[in-house]
Amino acid sequence: MNIADAFLDSIRSRFQMYRELAEKTFEQLDHDDFHFRPDPESNSIAIIIQHMAGNLRSRFTDFLHSDGEKPWRNRDQEFEDQHLDKNQLMHLWQEGWGCLFDALDILREQDLTRHVTIRDEPITVIDALHRQLAHHAYHVGQIVYLGKMLKKNRWKSLSIPRKNPPSA
Secondary structure, eight states: OOHHHHHHHHHHHHHHHHHHHHHHHHTTOOGGGGGOOSSTTSOOHHHHHHHHHHHHHHHHTTTTTSOSSOTTOOHHHHTSOOOOOHHHHHHHHHHHHHHHHHHHHHOOGGGTTSEEEETTEEEEHHHHHHHHHHHHHHHHHHHHHHHHHHHGGGOOOSSOOOSSOOOO
């Protein structure tokens, strides 16, 4: 395996890992949990899903050939609660991730050093992928944290559980 294929396998694997962490959180949530906001200035899990899906669709639709900030994207609207139910949110989620994985599937070694633009800024494909991975790791961390906060002692650990969890 050459280094480009190893990189693409690795980045795909990392994206998939974060996707699965979020999805294991979603499995533990009730409908209302998706819309919980710790305070009015905070984002709910539903809003984070809307934003992540919009971001993925924008960045990875026509990835190599057009700016990653598409004119049809309404980023501000992503941060308004659309009052979507869990099925609608999961549809957006799958659609966004589908755009990413479809774009990854067509990348070849020679594409990795090409430049793409995001908000008129040229960056290499490698940098764009790292940037996206960091962005989504950040938001998945928020999703997991909110899920854990909501479920409290009913939370099922997504990693190695503590041997002696703190008592309530």
